[in-house]
Structures are given as C-alpha cells and as structure tokens.
Amino acid sequence: MKLFGLISLFILTSLSSNAQDMLRLEDAIQQGLQNQYSIQILKKREIQAANDNSLGNAGFLPTITGTATKNYTVSGLDQEFFGGLRAPLVQSGVKSNNGNAGIAMAWTLYDGKGMFVLRDRFKELQNLGAKQTETSIENLIAQISTLYYDIIRQDLRVNNFRKGLEISNDRLKLAKDRYEVGQGSKVDYYSAQVDYNEDKALLVAQEQSDLNTKISLNTLLVRPHLTTFQTLAVIDLLPKLNLGELKEMALKQNPALMVALVSKKISDLDTRNLKSQQTPQIDLLAGYAVNNVVNGAGFGVQRGSSDVFNYGLRATINIFDGYNQKRRIQNAKINAEIAQLQIEDTKNQLIAAIERSYTAYENALNLISLETENYTIAKQNIDIAFDRFKIGIATSYELREVQRNAVAAETRLIEARYAAKSAEIELIRLSGNLL
Template identity: 75%
Template sequence: MKISGLSFSLLVAFSVSIFPSQAQKNLSLEDAIQQGLQNHYSIQIAKKREKQALNDNTLGNAGFLPTITGNFNKNYTISGLDQEFFGGLRAPLVQSGVNSNSSNTGVAMVWTLYDGKGMFILRDRFKELQNLGAKQTEATIENLIALISASYYDIIRQDLRVNNFKKGLEISNDRLKLAKDRFEVGQGSKVDFYSAQVDYNEDKALLLAQEQSYLSTKIYFNTLLVREHMIDFDVVSTIELLPKLKLEELKNQALQQNPNLISALLNKKVADMDIKNLQSQQQPVIDLVAGYNYSTVNNGAGFGVSRGSSDVMNYGIRASINIFDGSNQKRRIQNAKINAEIADLQVLDLKNTLVSNIEKAYVNYENALNLINLETENYGIAKQNIDIAFDRFKVGIATSYELREVQRNAVAAETRLIEAKFAAKTAEIELIRLSGNLL
C-alpha cells in the first residue's frame, strides 16, 4: 500500500494531537511511582483492609474487658373485674377499664476471669493478623512499584524504537531523493526510483505503527497512575542498568524478606493459634457476674397493693465447662490442625516457587546482558556499514538493493539492542521485587 507524504503527515499530526501539548512535561520514574502509590485503587483497598485489622486488635475484641448490658421495660394494662366473696363478708367487686402499669430497669455485667487462656491467644492472634495486613499492603505496594517501573521502561523502549524508525526513514528519504535525481537526469533507472519510493512508504508505515504503539503505551501508563488518560509527558530515553545482581544474594534475601513469603509464615502462626484457641475452649470458663434491677408497679384495682417499688442487687461467680457437645469441639480441633498442616505446606510450596522464579528470572537477566554486549557490537558495525554503503551508492558502486539490506540490518540491530536492554531491565525489576528489595 502506497502512502503519500501528505497523508502520512496528516496521520502523524492526528496521532500527536491526541495528547494536549500544553500538558506535556518531564516525568521521572520516582514521580510516577509516588503518583501511583497515592492514587491507585489497589493500594487504597489494601490500606483499608490493614486498618480493619488494626481496629480488630483490641482488648475488648480479645475478651479481656467486661460486657455490660442495660434494659428497661414499661408495661401498661387495662382490665375488668367481676368478683363475689364467700359468706357475704364484703360486697361484690365489679370494675371495668382498670388501668395498671409496671416498669423494670436493670443493668447486668459479665466479666470473664478465666477461659483457658483463650483471651490471651486471641490477643496474640489479632496482633499477627494486624502484622499480616501490613505485609499484604507491602506486597501490594511492591507489585505496583514493579508494574509502574516496567511500564515506564516500556515507554522508553517504545520511544527508542520510534527514533530508530525515524533514522531509518531519513536514510530512505535520502535514498529516494538521490534515486529521483538520477532518474530525472537519465543516470538511474525508473525501477530504482520506484523501488526507493516503495521502501520509503514502507518505512513511513512502520514509523506510523510504532508511534501508535508509543501513544497507546502512554495511555495505559496514565491509566496505571489513575490520572487523566490523555495527559502527555516526556521521559528520559535511556535504559540504565544497576551493577550486576548476584543470584545467591537474591535467593537469600527473598527467603528472609519477600512479603508474600512472610505473609504465608504469618498465616501459619495464625493457624497454630486457632488450634490453641479451640483447645482452650475445653477448659472451664469462670465469669464474675453482677446486676442491679429496679421495679415499680401502679395497680388501678381496688384491692391489694396500689403502688410499690423494689430494687435488687446481685453478684457472684459463675463457672461452666463443656462436658459433651457431640464431639464437635474435637472435630473442630482436628480440622484446625489440618489447616495448620496446609499452611505449613503452603509455606514450603511458596519457598520452592520463589526460588524457582528467581532462578528463571536470573537466566533471562543474564541472557539479556549477554545480548546487550553482542548487539552493541553488531549495531556499531551496522552503523559503519550504512555510511560505507551510502557512499558507494552515491558513486554508483552499490546497488539500491544492497543499500536497502544494509539499512534493514542497521534498523534491526538497533531494535534488537533496545529489546535486549528492556528485557534486562524488566528482569532486573522482577529480581528485585522477588527478593523483597523494592521498598
């Protein structure tokens, strides 16, 4: 498909106009991470869950504090009476619409003094759940930092590829002008001129596709930072690597500080505490109980007490123990022990997977480093070949096909170098994330 110069210019102008130029500014990786951590919904959700765990970690929730309840009742009655007495000792009593009322006000307290140390176990359990919530938040933060970092360097990769294709297009443009001039003065063939035109159009199409990919990557990145999708920004188009990472250090650090592994260990602690908590429920429970009640009565009937009140205070100690509940408590303890065994297996599985992932990422990392060295050399040779081939083409020694092949090799060599640097950087980020060093 042939794309005219005017059509290409309009398409590029439209693509660039997607982003408002007045909003364009430099964006560092550190600033992007800060915005992501502040705005991203996953961080907000993780922090709210962590706050829930903090709210649950109280003495009252563990059972250390007494429970006090109050009650108030007020009852009204309307009744009728028709009574006759033996021996005519008194006249018959006939009444209707007799209004009476009574009230009862009370407060009761139960304070557990001993429950087989269950309250102490629950206190420690809530503390570990709070620690677990903090570690889960940390894991969420590290995952987001890794994602933002990899996406940031993907933008750099896309930008470098755009510049690479632009350089290739410049060569094609110079070749097209030279072929056209030769054809017009009768020193070149029409085939060479048309071939140069087709190759130029092909390179323009490749550049347009790459610019579209670059803009799409920016839109995704803005979405990741939870900000206006069309905000434009610039990045420093270099991919710098850290000093070479060491495999054994990464594995040792991961086994000590990887937040997902620490979360699994905390889950194992919680599972062990669940066993102890259920076992404590087999012990007697001793409660301190106390209460106070105040009652009043207003009797509208013409006999008995017309009105009165009373107050009662009671206190004492109550003891209870589960003697038999259909072996349900035993069943719950057995299941809790199985859960603890599962949690232990999950820790071992996570350790195994963690070390495996580090080793696989390190293989990718080393391979990318080796490719960088190789492709750096290839790119240097390819650039020299471009200069030589173009000079030969100017004097008519090299053919149009030879120049095109040299040009393609140069573009491909730089593309491979860009991809190798990006692969090394993403592997580096993943290794740091797995080792728990991103924070």
C-alpha cells in the first residue's frame, strides 16, 4: 500500500466536503482591510487631514464676525435745579433701553507668503496621512498573508503526521496479529503500541497548533475566533525575485521611506512659515454698526438711532520678542536636519532588511531543492520498508527509523517552503509592492 500517495486523495476530499468554508487569501485580505480597527482609525484621520486642507484654514479667506446687544434699564431720578428755574424732577421706575448690532471683517492681504506655506503644509499633512495609511495597509496585508501561509504549513504538517500515524497503526495491527499467532514477540507489539501513542500525541499537538493559528487569523480579520474555514494546501512561490530590482523599487516606493520624505517636507515648510512671521502683516479691515436708544426719563433725547461704516488697513510687525522668534526658527532648522537624518537612517535600515530577508529567501530556496530530493527518497524508502516489514524481512526498529526519516523529510520540506514564502512576502513588502 502506497500510503504516501494518499495525500492527494485527502486534499481533494477535504476540498469537496468543505467548499463552502474555503477561504482564499484575497478574501482574507479584503476582510482584514474592511474590518481591522486600526485601518478604520487611520482612514478617519485621513478625512480629518483632508478637512484641514482648506483655503480658510490656511488664512486665504477673510474672517467676518457679527455682534448684537440689547440692554434694558430701570432707574429712578430725584433732581433739583439751581435758582428754582425748574421744578424738581422726581421719577421712579424709569425704563430705558438701547441696542446695537454690527459686523466686522478682517482680511489678511499679505503675511510674507505665510498663508501659501500653510496651504502647502496642510497638503503635505494630508499626503502624510495617506502614506501612513498605506504603510499600515501593507503591514496588515503582509501579516495576513504570512499567517495564511502559516495555516497552510500547519495543515500540511497535520496531514504529514496523520500519514505517519496511519503507518504506525498498520504496523501495530501487524505486530498484534503476529503476537497473537505466535510469530512475533510481545516486545515488538508493545513497542508498536508505544510508537503509535507517540505519533498520536504528536498529531494532537499539531492539530492544536493548527487551531491556534486559525484563531489568530480570525482575530486579525476581526471575525468570530472559532470560525471554521479551509485553505488550499499549497505553498506557491513566485518566480525568483531579483535583489537589485527589490532595492531599486524600495528606494522609490517603500511606504515607510515615503513617510520620512514627507515629514522632511513638512519640517522645511515649518521653517518657512516661521520666517514669514518676521515680515509685516497687512490686513484689510471693514465694519458696519447700528445703534438705537429709547429714553424714558422725560428729558433729553427720547428716541434715536445711528449707524456707522468704517474701513481701513492695519499693518503689524514683531519688533522684539526676546529673541523667541529667532530661537523657534533655529529649532525648526534643526528639526529639518533631524528629518533628513531620519531619511538616511530609514534607507540604511531598509537596505539592511532587504539584504537579510533575501539571504533567508535564497537559503530557503536552496533547502527546498535539497529537501525535495530527500523527500522523494524517503517516500520510496517507506514503501520498501513497509513491504519488507509485512513479509518479515525488515525489523520493527528499521521500519520505525524509515518512518521517522520520511516524516522528518516532509516536515523539513514544508518548513523550507514556508520560510521561502515568508521571506518572499517580506521582500515584496519592503519593496513597496504589496498594494
């Protein structure tokens, strides 16, 4: 019986019976991008940055304020006049009121181009928010992809251990039958039982690891943790990546590097904005006000109103503020220098990360070639050893060693393919190509 040939049948059966639970990588990524809270938060911050990027916030538009007041008074009068020319005036509960309403406008005509700098700054802040969102999206896609292929790795390991358990079960049955008919020893029977129990324990532990990984993916996709699903049991690899092309693309479009570059632009704009505050600011002022009064005292003006319109220019300039403006400009220039250093540091770290990942990637590809050959030989050995064991030529110990070698060879092949895929995903992420 060619037990290692059962893997294809197992996969096809699993897929046909669980087609409704099949989760493709593209679907997992889509769910993660839609449901992940961190992405939702970043998108809302993008909306905030877009709202801030307006002409009014930059200072291009005038500010217009309106005011209105109405005052009521109740007063008493007790007045005597010189020479008796007029009778004394005694009043109580005298009601009077006055009101005024007005509108005022201030419009900055010139501020050393500060408003243009602010407009550019808000534009770059919006761009920065978009780049930060893009970075988080690429990181999330990489996490989901790596975890998805980890589940495939765990599934393949489960299947590998199941095949090993099937061999141990067949060996146990043969050992038991031989012992019962007096052709085998009790030691061989008990050894087969112990090995079967050991393989069963390994399978249970691997199934638990598989379940834990699926729970982790469900958590990342923000859906019920115990949601069941199936994956295609294939760790597929892209054509071999080129190191030089990866570095070139990373320096052009890596999201983290783009964030550093935008931050440098914002630092430069902060310096220009502070310098603009050293120039005079000229504002156009205009206003209109209406005032009315009602006097219940019985003398003077009984009722009246007036209105006034005013306009003019206002120029302001900071003459001396204890050198604080100079200090702020110096610090802004230092911040720009720091931002430039951060760009160079990001580039350095980025190239180093690509070099490390590419080394791991190449090593994994070499191991795949090696372990594929080992696995092919191990499959042949297990079939030969099992046939020899059935006819009594091979010992129980020999079969067990061949079985262990076969399971270990397939496990190493699975691990090599997963390591290559993980490195491949990381290289694509670093190059800025996951989107």
